[in-house]
Amino acid sequence: MKVFIARIYQKILYIFTCLIKFREPIILKKLDEAVEVLRKHNKKNILLLSGKRVCKEEFYIYLDNLLKEQFNVLNYTDIPSDPDIESIEKAVIKSKEYNVDAIISIGGGSTMDAGKIVAARLTNNKSIRKMRGLLKITKKPIFMIAVPTTCGTGSECTVASVVTDLERNEKYAINDPKLIPQYAVLDPKTLLTLPKHLIATTALDALTHAIEAYIGKSNTNKTRRYAHEAIYLIFDNVEEAYKSHDLESLELLQLASYDAGIAFTKAYVGYVHAFSHAISAYYHLPHGYLNGVLLPIILEEYGDCINKELQDLNVEVFNNTDNPHDFIDKLKELLVNLDIKNNLCDIIKDEDIPNMIKHIKKEVYPLYPVPRYFSDEELLNIFNKIRNIA
Numbered sequence: 001m002k003v004f005i006a007r008i009y010q011k012i013l014y015i016f017t018c019l020i021k022f023r024e025p026i027i028l029k030k031l032d033e034a035v036e037v038l039r040k041h042n043k044k045n046i047l048l049l050s051g052k053r054v055c056k057e058e059f060y061i062y063l064d065n066l067l068k069e070q071f072n073v074l075n076y077t078d079i080p081s082d083p084d085i086e087s088i089e090k091a092v093i094k095s096k097e098y099n100v101d102a103i104i105s106i107g108g109g110s111t112m113d114a115g116k117i118v119a120a121r122l123t124n125n126k127s128i129r130k131m132r133g134l135l136k137i138t139k140k141p142i143f144m145i146a147v148p149t150t151c152g153t154g155s156e157c158t159v160a161s162v163v164t165d166l167e168r169n170e171k172y173a174i175n176d177p178k179l180i181p182q183y184a185v186l187d188p189k190t191l192l193t194l195p196k197h198l199i200a201t202t203a204l205d206a207l208t209h210a211i212e213a214y215i216g217k218s219n220t221n222k223t224r225r226y227a228h229e230a231i232y233l234i235f236d237n238v239e240e241a242y243k244s245h246d247l248e249s250l251e252l253l254q255l256a257s258y259d260a261g262i263a264f265t266k267a268y269v270g271y272v273h274a275f276s277h278a279i280s281a282y283y284h285l286p287h288g289y290l291n292g293v294l295l296p297i298i299l300e301e302y303g304d305c306i307n308k309e310l311q312d313l314n315v316e317v318f319n320n321t322d323n324p325h326d327f328i329d330k331l332k333e334l335l336v337n338l339d340i341k342n343n344l345c346d347i348i349k350d351e352d353i354p355n356m357i358k359h360i361k362k363e364v365y366p367l368y369p370v371p372r373y374f375s376d377e378e379l380l381n382i383f384n385k386i387r388n389i390a
């Protein structure tokens with residue numbers, strides 16, 4: 001019955017998303033163009049939002065100097081990875097004091113997600129907890145430009161923002177088309193100093209977005225095309241970018257991340273993300289790393305119901321017409337080449353698993369159009385596989 005209701009809910013949502021044309025951000029290719037845009041829109045007080053690593057980078061200092069020639073700039077550099085409600089609220093309070101009328105959110109998914117929520121909180125008198133779920137943002141957030149500085153997340157073009165609720169040991173999404181930034185700057189020079197392990201893990205996050213969107217049940221021709229393009233680009237470029245910081249490969253990964261973002265903002269993600277959020281809320285592990293480790297395990301658990309999708313990807317990405325599950329082997333090979341190892345067996349504690357399963361089910365039902373739903377026994381079995389005890 002629960003599955004039936006979830007599928008009906010997803011069908012209604014699917015029809016709604018087919019009828020509503022989601023806005024996409026306007027793409028800018030250089031940081032300087034962001035300054036022009038702010039001037040064109042008559043903005044005065046700019047919040048430059050980042051984390052501690054990015055604010056020391058040359059590209060950040062360059063942008064900061066350019067902005068300060070023409071605007072009042074509030075530099076808020078304390079956004080942590082996996083932003084929690086309290087950290088976001090601190091940025092909101094500062095922004096109110098400063099009468100911020102535009103945000104440049106420069107960083108990875110955490111910073112862009114935080115930027116979206118700050119933008120929404122500045123116009124909506126509603127707590128972050130009350131924004132949880134779908135379509136809970138009433139008023140249009142303030143003007144925002146997103147500048148991704150990693151190879152993943154796609155947050156610059158999605159309806160979603162993920163926040164951590166430390167008090168409740170939960171990590172959840174806020175989904176609303178109003179959260180889509182007005183502009184996104186895709187300048188690959190911001191990736192040149194990205195540590196190589198972050199190239200790998202953020203690209204794996206983007207790959208997970210694309211694959212979960214592709215195998216899910218709420219695809220359209222457009223989301224399938226974007227997801228396929230992203231999967232192809234990531235397999236084709238991530239190893240080179242990881243080895244050498246090659247600018248062209250980084251640029252194509254940035255594009256892949258954007259494409260994957262467009263795909264999953266309409267077609268959603270699935271169990272990989274639900275497991276990843278639940279585990280990360282307990283043990284604070286990086287999102288992209290978890291997705292990379294979980295992706296082949298969960299694809300295998302889906303079994304034959306995703307054969308057609310895996311076979312399509314096998315043919316289109318690897319020109320391979322053999323066993324559909326060869327695609328999962330290619331994925332495992334990629335993880336080895338990116339030095340991603342599963343270290344979760346000593347981290348996940350038996351006593352936390354029942355609660356994590358509760359969080360996974362809460363995240364998946366009724367929103368995620370997964371290829372099939374897992375029973376409690378299967379969910380437990382996946383945890384055993386993750387911990388190498390199955």
Ligand SMILES: [Fe+2]
Pocket residue numbers: 153205206208209273287
């Ligand atoms: Fe993700």
